[in-house]
Amino acid sequence: MAKVTIDDVADLAGVSIKTVSRVVNREPNVRESTREKVSAAIAQLNYRPNMSARNLASHRSHLVVLVYDDPSAYEAPSAGYVIRMQEGTLRACRQAHYELLIHPCNYRNRSVGAELRELIEQARPDGVIIAAPLSNMPKIVNAIAETNTPVVRISPGTRNDKEFTVVTNDVDISAEMVQYLASLGHKKIAFITGHPSHKAVANRFKGYKAGLQKSGLKFSEELVIAGDNSIGSGEVCAEKLLGRKRRPTAIFAANDDMAAGVIRVANRMGVDVPGELSVAGCDDISLARQIFPSLTTVRQPLSAMAECATKAIIAAAKGDLPAGTEMIPAKIQVRESTGPAPQ
Numbered sequence: 009m010a011k012v013t014i015d016d017v018a019d020l021a022g023v024s025i026k027t028v029s030r031v032v033n034r035e036p037n038v039r040e041s042t043r044e045k046v047s048a049a050i051a052q053l054n055y056r057p058n059m060s061a062r063n064l065a066s067h068r069s070h071l072v073v074l075v076y077d078d079p080s081a082y083e084a085p086s087a088g089y090v091i092r093m094q095e096g097t098l099r100a101c102r103q104a105h106y107e108l109l110i111h112p113c114n115y116r117n118r119s120v121g122a123e124l125r126e127l128i129e130q131a132r133p134d135g136v137i138i139a140a141p142l143s144n145m146p147k148i149v150n151a152i153a154e155t156n157t158p159v160v161r162i163s164p165g166t167r168n169d170k171e172f173t174v175v176t177n178d179v180d181i182s183a184e185m186v187q188y189l190a191s192l193g194h195k196k197i198a199f200i201t202g203h204p205s206h207k208a209v210a211n212r213f214k215g216y217k218a219g220l221q222k223s224g225l226k227f228s229e230e231l232v233i234a235g236d237n238s239i240g241s242g243e244v245c246a247e248k249l250l251g252r253k254r255r256p257t258a259i260f261a262a263n264d265d266m267a268a269g270v271i272r273v274a275n276r277m278g279v280d281v282p283g284e285l286s287v288a289g290c291d292d293i294s295l296a297r298q299i300f301p302s303l304t305t306v307r308q309p310l311s312a313m314a315e316c317a318t319k320a321i322i323a324a325a326k327g328d329l330p331a332g333t334e335m336i337p338a339k340i341q342v343r344e345s346t347g348p349a350p351q
Contacts, residue, residue, distance in 0.1 A: 011175055012053045021049040032057050034104050034322075046192065056327035057105065064329035069132050072321050073109045074314070075124065076139040081296075088293025089310065090266070093139050093162075096314030103320045115142055115205075128155045131295045135316065135321030135329070137162065137225035141206040143173075152172070158329040160317040165207025167333060172320050174313045176335045178208050181306050181338040182215025183222060185288055188340060189258045192225035194286060194347035198231040200245045200266050206237060212290055216260060231256060235266045242269020250277055250285070257349045259286060264296045264305055270298055271345065282347035292341055301344035309336045 014032075018025045024047060030038050031046040074097050076090050094110060101108045109131055115119050128136065135158035142148045143161035152159050160174045190276055191196050199216045203210030204329055213232075220227050233243035233248060233253075246269060249256055261267035267289030274281050281287055289296060290306035316334050325332075 012055045016051045016053055017055050020053060021046045029078040029314050047270045049185060055264025069108045069134055071109060071131060071133040072318055073111055073133045073136045075111050075113060075136060075142060077115065077142055081293060088295055089291060093314040093328040095131065096311035097318045100318035110169035115145055115148060121147055124151045125155055128157050133157065134325040140208055144205065144207045158321055158324045160320050162313050162317055163208045170331050172329050172332055174317045176309055176336055176338045182212040183219035184262060184350050185306055185340055186216055187223050188288060190225060194257040194258040195225060197258045197260060198249050200233055200235045200261040202235055202237040202262040212262045224283060227297055235344045237263050237265060239265045239269040242266030246270040246273035260288045262290055263292045264293050264303060267303055268295055281345055284350050286346040288346055302341045304346040306338050307341040308338050312336050323335050
């Protein structure tokens with residue numbers, strides 16, 4: 009069977025080859041009726057554009073790179089965070105007929121800067137998306153910036169007016185979670201902080217303190233304990249908190265992995281969740297729905313944030329990447345792990 013060409017698509021749609029090319033490349037100033045007609049012809053003929061020729065003609069690679077923290081390099085948070093990022097990036101890439109290259113890296117590696125520069129020089133992507141916590145690390149950000157490749161950072165701790173970033177409302181939504189727990193009658197609400205390299209986690213701690221203040225509750229250092237974002241650290245923190253004579257009636261962890269560790273320890277110690285202890289997390293990774301009881305958490309719009317970042321990179325391939333910040337709000341997802349404070 010002969011290979012379908014752009015000429016075949018043009019003939020079936022009744023348009024010029026240039027019009028088909030403009031539709032394939034998602035260029036503006038094409039009538040919607042014409043775009044639909046060409047898209048229908050492409051689908052009917054199962055046409056696949058010649059990517060090499062397309063890239064040569066447009067001087068673009070039609071490739072986006074997603075750089076993220078390698079969860080296999082150490083006891084990192086579960087892969088759920090990364091998977092949701094990939095979902096959003098893939099969705100935007102498919103819509104624009106782009107390819108996605110995902111690159112996990114271990115920021116503890118001294119040669120990580122050289123590794124990223126080599127990757128970009130070889131792949132020559134139209135842009136790079138840096139997921140947190142790597143988006144907060146100067147050696148990562150600077151290494152990519154040295155290649156003069158457009159960059160979008162997701163959830164960076166600091167921002168400037170010369171870059172495009174995608175963030176969420178970590179402080180406000182964390183305060184809202186504390187207020188929700190307080191509304192259930194909880195007065196001793198503990199907080200498990202995450203790894204200091206993850207600036208978004210630091211913002212959640214700010215939200216925790218703000219939520220206490222808004223709820224008329226006093227902040228106590230005794231109710232704050234440091235984890236490192238892993239399930240194991242959540243277990244260690246839970247053992248310390250629940251081993252006290254006057255233990256908290258609610259524990260809010262800075263991510264879902266640590267919250268899952270709390271639930272695991274509570275079950276092992278015979279502490280009923282949520283009868284004796286309410287537990288809440290942050291991110292809403294798949295683990296939050298799979299554990300028992302299912303986890304009340306802050307649903308981070310990870311997929312939407314990654315999709316937004318990818319669309320910005322793709323748009324920038326036709327011009328300059330705009331400076332600014334896109335804020336996509338998170339929301340609370342109430343499940344089985346929270347309930348009224350014990351009497």
